[in-house]
Amino acid sequence: MANLFADGVEINIEDGHWRLYNTDGANSLSPFFDTLRGTGLMQYVPKFAEARGLPGTVLASDYIKAVVVGFDEQHKRWLLGLHLLVKDEEKPRFVELVRWPVGEDQEAATNSHQAGRILAEYIGAPLKLFGAKKTPLAQADGTKRPGVTGPLQPHHRVDIDPQRIKLKVDQSTRKRRPCASCRRQVYSALSSARRGAVSSSRMYATSNCAIPRCTSP
Numbered sequence: 001m002a003n004l005f006a007d008g009v010e011i012n013i014e015d016g017h018w019r020l021y022n023t024d025g026a027n028s029l030s031p032f033f034d035t036l037r038g039t040g041l042m043q044y045v046p047k048f049a050e051a052r053g054l055p056g057t058v059l060a061s062d063y064i065k066a067v068v069v070g071f072d073e074q075h076k077r078w079l080l081g082l083h084l085l086v087k088d089e090e091k092p093r094f095v096e097l098v099r100w101p102v103g104e105d106q107e108a109a110t111n112s113h114q115a116g117r118i119l120a121e122y123i124g125a126p127l128k129l130f131g132a133k134k135t136p137l138a139q140a141d142g143t144k145r146p147g148v149t150g151p152l153q154p155h156h157r158v159d160i161d162p163q164r165i166k167l168k169v170d171q172s173t174r175k176r177r178p179c180a181s182c183r184r185q186v187y188s189a190l191s192s193a194r195r196g197a198v199s200s201s202r203m204y205a206t207s208n209c210a211i212p213r214c215t216s217p
Contacts, residue, residue: 002118004111006100007077011115018115018122020097033097035061037122052095055086061123065092069116070130071109077102078112080119083128 004011005023012019012031016038019031026032027045035042040061049057066083078100085092098115100108113129120127 002114004115006080006098006108006111009098011098011111013115013118016122018119035119035122040124042123054084054095061125064123064125066126066128067116067120067123068094068128068130069112071104073131075102076104078105078108080112080116082125 002011002013004013008023010021010023012021016036018035018037020033021031022028026047032048033042033044042059042061042064044054044057044059046057049055063084063086064082065085067080068083069080070078072079079096080098081094081096083092084095098112100112116127
């Protein structure tokens with residue numbers, strides 16, 4: 001399971017689905033883009049299709065020549081999209097799925113590559129990288145290997161069992177999807193817990209949400 005946040009968009013990867021949600025407003029509780037691993041189909045809402053010139057609300061992965069991830073030097077942001085060819089007489093074109101905030105943020109680099117790699121696997125398309133910026137990544141033995149990584153930040157270590165956090169989340173969110181603000185913080189806590197470092201205060205995101213103590217509207 002992975003939940004990655006970009007510029008106004010949440011990427012949810014869970015139970016074989018690769019989904020896109022808006023962090024606010026329409027399609028914040030239901031995805032505007034969804035593909036299930038192995039089906040060879042991508043489903044999306046009409047507004048998404050209209051904005052990107054896509055046919056209907058379902059597209060077969062046969063039309064996808066590649067999943068594309070990279071750093072847009074002109075606009076200084078990380079992008080993830082599809083190399084699409086619907087008609088043989090046309091040239092392939094880039095269809096943007098997700099953009100990250102402006103800046104050469106290493107967390108955005110890591111998240112874009114992770115999301116792109118999984119999407120390519122799910123729809124059976126090659127992964128293409130452009131303008132990739134690589135940063136040395138430390139291995140367990142202290143040596144360096146090429147890769148993309150996020151910045152190291154000082155933190156206060158408190159060991160909490162990840163299953164304990166997951167149980168609290170499952171109990172709280174069984175009936176409906178929590179708000180975007182809560183999802184962002186809860187999954188951040190889960191991710192930190194798997195690395196063995198998370199503050200117990202981050203287990204609750206922020207009393208209309210499905211998560212206790214949430215104050216999001």
